[in-house]
Amino acid sequence: MNKSDKIRQTITKFIPQIILLILVIFFTIMNSRFLSQKNLISVVRQVSTTGIACLGISCLLITGELDFSMGALYAFTGVFTASVYAKTGLPIYLIMLVSLICAALISCFTCWITIQFNVPRLIISIAMQTAINGLNVIISGNKTLYGLPDNIKWIGQGYIGVVPISTIIFIALAFVVAFMLNKTYLGRYIMAVGGNNEVARLSGINTKKIKYITSAIAAVMAGLAGLVAMSRTFCGSPTAGGSISSDIISAAVLGGVSIMGGQGKTSGLVTGVIIIGALNVGLNMMNMSSNAQDIFKGSMLVVAIVVDSLTKSRRAKSKRHE
Amino acid sequence: MENTILEFKNITKEFPGVQALKGVSFDLKEGEVLALLGQNGAGKSTLVKCLTGANVPTSGTIRLFDHDYEMITPKQAKENGVGAVYQEQNLAENLPVVENVFMGNLPGNGVIVDYQEMLRRAQEIFDSFGVDIDPKASIASLSPAKGQIVEIAKATAQNLKILILDEPTAPLTTKETETLFSIIRKLKAQGVSFIYISHRLEEIFEICDRAVVMRDGEYEGETLIKDTSREELIKMMIGRDLGNYIPDREDISTDEVVLKVEHLTGNGDHDISFELHKGEILGFAGLVGAGRTELMEMLFNKEPHESGTIEIKGKPFTGKQPWDAIDQGLALLPEDRKRTGLFLNFPVGFNISLPSLKRFSKLGVIDKKQEEECIDSFCQKLQVKTPNYQQLAQYLSGGNQQKLIVAKWLATNSDIIMFDEPTRGIDVGTKHEIYMMIDELAKEGCSIIIVSSENEEIMGLADRIIVMSEGEIAGSLSKDQYNKEVLLDLASGKR
Structure with missing residues (x-):
């Protein structure tokens, strides 16, 4: 291996960090307030909710399943919690727990259809997205639901020093996921299933079980992120999902999780999430309209996937040469 | 046969960090079948890719029909009548045969395709080959052997002068191989030249005129086939005497039955009954498609069986999933090791420890030290050649990949090991190592099943051979009954 190969390898390894650096420089030039403390905290808070959801979807992406x-x-989870609380007045934390369990069950149902009928998860999940959105509208009566109890405010609005509590939750979960992926056999199994499902099965791994587990993890994390957002906005809104699906997939792919499965590191992932957060805040500061931002973010997903595919094919090429 | 139509002159090829070809020169004559021999990594594929235009040589010239080329583009290769058929098929699965034959070369006036003309010409080619293929059938409905003939037809349809065959017989049965050879002879009589790459030396002696041997990217020598012997060719390829190619085995199997299969039916097989003893090497011979791989898949629970019973060490076999089979001491080394045996994109260590991880884990957390000790001990034991355990499995040679899979199963404490075509695509020198390893495993008390289509291999290694034919057991031979003709007759259902 010569020097230029080594340099190229190093660059490939740090693509997410490099993209982030370029963005930060760009936004700072456009507006010097970008690096102010107040603004950074805003980025970090923004990042925390999508970040939690992104940790979850990444586990699923690593097994090679794409879910929208x-x-x-x-x-x-937000709509369910707000609605049930308004109607029954049951303990709020209990309702939140139940909403997470429901989310996990729905996601496992998506997984069941995919496995049972051998159809692509991507398509089924798009259908499920539509169905769940419909359900959200019905549950909420197509209104934003207020009237949540004050005792859950701390989750989305509290701070320890200058650090938002939601950020602390995100960081803690990032460590948990990193630990799970790197140190436990469940993590290895997830990698293995994404690497090659059939080889994993023939190595004695219950590949279906792994897919159910990761489906549940992804849903619980997405639901948890929804609850944090609910606590911050202090309402349950049926349209809160917005562009979350594509945001978290963009963040994961930018962070080096391959959509083909089998690859992904938590460190890269966190960078990916920060990129998306920086984009959101930076574009807002430039007074870009939300529609224009959508164009920009859509393009980001395209770029992320192309980069993923390019690094894959380059690796394949260098392999063929040996 | 005297006209030289192709000459490689001092071809070198460098890839980043590797010199794959170091000044190779030889020639090819009109109407000649030239065997290009060498171990994996000797540079055979790199060289022929310089001829098809897939590779650009770093230096040297290729003289093709009185023109010197410093590099050949795929288009020039095609125009000069250079075709290639690789082990993996290169056809559009969902299109009919005829479309594949004329792909990129459709007859007609440039706007409208003359479909009738296509059908007629395709039929003509297949008739001249003496094979029965319907030009309208889709590729997906053909056997791999017929697919390969379609590939040859595709090359023939384009003014074929030189045909490269890279391991063409790997997926073929004996009879299909005969058909292929008769096609080669017919084309040869028409003046077509062949570059024939194969690890199966028996075939070289049957079909080739001359052999060029390469080693480590260099031209090692050449010889007329009629003037040489198997031993001499092997010596040229690996650069030393191998001594005893297949180890002399003493039958050390005991009376203890470790695997007892009775009336097993399913996955295309009918009423299979046999016993495997401790320390025995049991061979399964037969033609490709005789149902041997299918039997292994059932035993390993890769595919379900419909009826019949399996007993392991006197206890009925339970469970319906591969992990149940693994728990009961079974291991399968599949035929297609790259696709179903290994995680190519993952490190060596990952591959070895994966099925045993639970043993090294406390509360789900892997004990890294125990894991490393395990990986280390089995790599040492089987002499897996790898710079470190972080190396990706794809960079290992075929033989080392095979050892890697064995290491993985030994780590799970498996003692009934099923090898499905253990030396497919593996070169001569490494084959020897694999044979030694299998012999060693049996000596240590493992019981082994080998499925192999190479008669020499199976007669050399196995203590007893069961021959299968069309999903049933056709017969069983003990060591003193071994005989190639008998094997072949049983396999083709003549007895």
């Missing part, structure tokens, strides 16, 4: 229904589940 997480945005709908993100809105679901």
Whole structure:
């Protein structure tokens, strides 16, 4: 291996970090307030909710399954909690727990259809997204639901020092996921299933079980992110999901999780999430309209996937040469 | 046969960090079948890719029909009548045969395709080959052997002068191989030249005129086939005497039955009954498609069986999933090791420890030290050649990949090991190592099943051979009954 190969390898390894650096420089030039403390905290807070959801979807992406229904589940937990609380007045934390369990069950249902009928998860999840969004509208009566109890405000609005509590939750979960992926056999199994499902099965791994587990993890994390967002906005909105699905997939792919499965590191992932957060805040500061921002973010997903595919094919090429 | 139509002159090829070809020169004559021999990594594929235009040589010239080329583009290769058929098919699965034959070369006036003309010409080619293929059938409905003939037809349809065959017989049965050879002879009589790459030396002696041997990217020598012997060719390829190619085995199997299969039916097989003893190497011979791979898949629970019973060490076999089979001491080394045996994109260590991880884990957390000790001990034991355990499995040679899979199963404490075509695509020197390893495993008390289509291999290694034909057991031979003709007759259902 010569020097230029080594340099190229290093660059490939740090693509997410490099993209982030370029963005930060760009936004700082456009507006010097971008690096102010107040603004950075805003980025970090922004990042925390999508970040939690992104940690979850990444586990699923690593097994090689692409799922676009997480945005709908993100809105679901908030709407469900606000609605049930308004109607029954049951303990709020209990309702939140039940909403997470429901989200996990819905996602496992998506997984069941995919496995049972051998159809692509991508398509089923798009259908499920539509269905869950419909459910959200019905549950909420197509209104934003207020009237949540004050004792849940701390989750989305509290701070320890200058650090938002939601950020602390995100960081803690990032460590948990990193630990799970790197140190436990469940993590290895997830990698293995994404690497080659059939080889994994023939190595004695219950590949279906792994897919159910990761489906549940993804849904619980997306739901949890939805609850944090609910606590911050202090309402449950059926449209809260917005562009979450594509945001978290963009963040994961930018962070080096391959949509073909089998690859992904938590460190890259966190960078990916920060990129998306920086984009959101930076574009807002430039007074870009939300529609224009959507164009920009859509393009970001395209770029992310192209980069993923390019690094893959380059690796394949260098392999063929040996 | 005297006209030289192709000459490689001092071809070198460098890839980043590797010199794959180091000044190779030889020639090819009109109407000649030239065997290009060498171990994996000797540079055979790199060289022929310089001829098809897939590779650009770093230096040297290729003289093709009185023109010197510093590099050949795929288009020039095609125009000069250079065709290639690789082990993996290169056809559009969902299109009919005829479309594949004329792909990129459709007859007609440039706007409208003359479909009738296409059908007629395709039929003509297949008739001249003496094979029965319907030009309208889709590729997906053909056997791999017929697919390969379609590939040859595709090359023939384009003014074929030189045909490269890279391991063409790997997926073929004996009879299909005969058909292929008769096609080669017919084309040869028409003046077509062949570059024939194969690890199966028996075939070289049957079909080739001359052999060029390469080693480590260099031209090692050449010889007329009629003037040489198997041993001499092997020596040229690996650069030393191998001594005893297949180890002399003493039958050390005991009376203890470790695997007892009775009336097993399913996955295309009918009423299979046999016993495997401790320390025995049991061979399964037969033609490709005789149902041997299918039997292994059932035993390993890769595919379900419909009826019949399996007993392991006197206890009925339970469970319906591969992990149940693994728990009961079974291991399968599949035929297609790259696609179903290994995680090519993952490190060596990952591959070895994966099925045993639960043993090294406390509360789900992997004990890294125990894991490393395990990986280390089995790599040492089987002498897996790898710079470190972080190396990706794809960079290992075929033989080392095979050892890697064995290491993985030994780590799970498996003692009934099923090898499905253990030396497919593996070169001569490494084959020897694999044979030694299998012999060693049996000596240590493992019981082994080998499925192989190479008669020499199976007669050399196995203590007893069961021959299968069309999903049933056709017969069983003990060591003193071994005989190639008998094997072949049983396999083709003549006895």
